[in-house]
Structures are given as structure tokens and as C-alpha cells.
Amino acid sequence: MGYLFYFGNKKFAARVKDNLSTAHIPEAEKSLNAFIRHNARESGKAILETFAIWFKPLAKAQGLVKASHGWDHVEAALARGKGIIFLTPHLGCFEITALHYAQFHPVTVLYRPSRQAWFEPIVSEGRNRGMMRQTPTNLTGVRTLLKCLKKGEAIGILPDQVPKFGEGVWANFFDRPAYTMTLIGKLLEATGATVMLAYGERLSWGRGYVIHFEPLETTGSPEEINKGIESLIRRCPTQYLWSYNRFKKL
Numbered sequence: 001m002g003y004l005f006y007f008g009n010k011k012f013a014a015r016v017k018d019n020l021s022t023a024h025i026p027e028a029e030k031s032l033n034a035f036i037r038h039n040a041r042e043s044g045k046a047i048l049e050t051f052a053i054w055f056k057p058l059a060k061a062q063g064l065v066k067a068s069h070g071w072d073h074v075e076a077a078l079a080r081g082k083g084i085i086f087l088t089p090h091l092g093c094f095e096i097t098a099l100h101y102a103q104f105h106p107v108t109v110l111y112r113p114s115r116q117a118w119f120e121p122i123v124s125e126g127r128n129r130g131m132m133r134q135t136p137t138n139l140t141g142v143r144t145l146l147k148c149l150k151k152g153e154a155i156g157i158l159p160d161q162v163p164k165f166g167e168g169v170w171a172n173f174f175d176r177p178a179y180t181m182t183l184i185g186k187l188l189e190a191t192g193a194t195v196m197l198a199y200g201e202r203l204s205w206g207r208g209y210v211i212h213f214e215p216l217e218t219t220g221s222p223e224e225i226n227k228g229i230e231s232l233i234r235r236c237p238t239q240y241l242w243s244y245n246r247f248k249k250l
Helices: 002-008 010-020 026-030 032-055 058-062 071-080 094-101 117-127 139-150 183-191 222-233
Strands: 065-069 084-087 107-111 132-136 154-157 168-172 177-181 194-202 209-215
Touching (some): 010 032, 026 032, 032 058, 032 117, 032 194, 058 094, 065 094, 071 084, 071 194, 071 209, 084 183, 084 222, 094 107, 094 117, 094 154, 094 209, 107 117, 107 139, 117 132, 132 139, 139 154, 139 183, 154 183, 168 222, 177 222, 183 222, 194 222
Parallel strands (some): 065 209, 084 154, 084 194
Antiparallel strands (some): 168 177
């Protein structure tokens, strides 16, 4: 699948190169073409594993997580009783992170509905399992997130997803202006929730995943959030979705 991206889609390599141009990732600077090929393989895995996770029995899907680091931070945040805002960027397997948390506590994740109506039931069935629920990126969805946080529950957001015009500001991401959502700061201001970075590191040879949790000390500013995301990406840069059009013009 990854090689289909690399050889079959000229835009893939071009966008990855463009997105990496100001990122100063040592692995990419050492050998850009090798990095892009590796990233293409990881991107292929991301697509295949998404469907595998959605269609596996819940217990088997959750069993793909072989370890989690930073769970003590999660417990401390829950003890505060003000809710948790999980920020899970397009890094590693972002589908498994919320599903793992939902094994123990309720979590509601924000998602952008597909433009393909036929695909919606598939997404819904794959994600609305156990104590995990999804809510759309609209006013109703935002109200749902607020209610969850005020109950002391967790919510999940893809913080590097480009928001609609008027719902973000321009903030540097890898030394380059990127339109960044302001929703996180507004939710933080309204609830005093704990902001937590989270990602599912993909182990080699299909061995599963390691989930990482860590608190982010932030006022909710887009600049601080982008810096936090950058720090995660630098840990396993080939697993980031560099082909995502993060710097698109609105």
C-alpha cells in the first residue's frame, strides 16, 4: 500500500517534500528520498490498520495496545474532576488511542463528517464502541464536548486538522504559518480542563502499539499547541502524516 502512494501518486512525494521543507527533521535531512519512502510505508499502514481496528471485535482491537506510558498523568487529571482534552495529532495510529482510553473511561472524540454519505455508517460503527463516542465538528458537537468536560469526562481532538475559515488563526508550525484551530483554547477557558498530548506509536512488524500520554502546560494558545505537537512528531517523524495538506491556503 505504501509503495502505491510513493510510485502511484506524484502529489504524495511533492507534498511531503514541501511540508518537510522548514521542519528540520534530522532523519529527512540525512536522506530525503529514503525518509519519504519510509513515510509512504507508514501512511499505507495507517489506512489498512484503521479498517482493521474498526472491524475487529472490540476486545481484540484494544488488545493491540502492548503498553502505555504516562497513565499516571491521566489518573491525576481525572482526580481534578475538570475533564481532559486529549490532543491526538496525525501521528502513528490515532484511531487506537481513544479506543484504548475508552477501555477504562468514557471519551468523546470530535470528527469531521465524511463527504461520502455511504461511508458515515461505517465510521460510526467503527468508532462508537465501548465507552467511546464521536461528535461532529459543528455547534452541536462543540456543545457536546463542553457537556462532557463539565462532567469530568475526556474528549479527543485532532489538533493539527485545518479548521474552517473563521474558526482558527495563523500560527507557526515547524517555522511556517499554518491555520490552527482556536477551539482548544476556548474549551480550556470555559472548563479549566487538563490538556493532554496523546499518540499511538506503531511498533514494527505488526506487533501492535504503545500509547503515550503527557500533560501539556498551556494557556490554549495555538502557538503553544503547535509546539507541543512538534515535540511529539520529532520522536517518531516517519509516522507523521506528512502528506496532509497542513499549510493549505484558505
